[in-house]
Amino acid sequence: MTAASPLPRAFYARDPRVVGPELLGKVLVRAADPEHGLPPRAGRIVEVEAYCGGEDPGSHAYRGRTPRNATMFGPAGGLYVYFTYGMHWCANAVCGDEGVGVAVLLRALAPLEGLDAMRVARPAARRERDLCSGPAKLCQALGVDGTYDGCDLVTGDRGVTIVDDGTPPPDEPVVTTRIGLSAGAEHPWRYLVAGEPNVSVRPGADRGPRAGRRTRGRAQATGSRPAGPA
DNA sequence: CCGCCGATCTTT
């Protein structure tokens, strides 16, 4: 078998719209955790999105550096892990030159190794394709949380790396608009492996609002908003 | 299979 080596820093130090599609087929690895008796966990990257900093209103870095997004402005090859919706963690590979604030969001993996440990970490997953088919799902499956924010994918200083096992990226990745955004939703900066079952949202799935479908109780009092603080 | 909605809390 080919020796799987971590991607070098130069791989990440480019535009995320170039790095993103090239990450398809690479393998995200979380090393074994002997202290907790956990084996290595790994999955092949099948879906990503590029976030383009100051030119991208969909990016956390759009309005500049804050405590939350500081890792995005660090060196390429860093791991930016953020907390969202009050309960989920999501992970990005930091790209570009230091100080720019661009990254690739890791959105889905095809599980490869340590599936039993993934199932333990994700009791809600019924099928194998539920394990890592979403940005927060893959973090939960691999046990990646906020304590990993700022770690280094190149050196693997915290046991999380991305390696090349010889699998090439697809010649023609599927390209779509990004998921879950309002601002910047028009940019076609989502890349995925064609026909891959482990993606978060399958292309072609209609997601537009349907006319007149708002039947459920939405009766929100409009005139009773309390005045601001006295 | 598909679509809607609540959960839960950090950040602006």
Add this chain to the structure above:
DNA sequence: AAGATCGGCGGG
């Protein structure tokens, strides 16, 4: 007040 999400529930 909204968010780079997820899972349960109900309908087809």
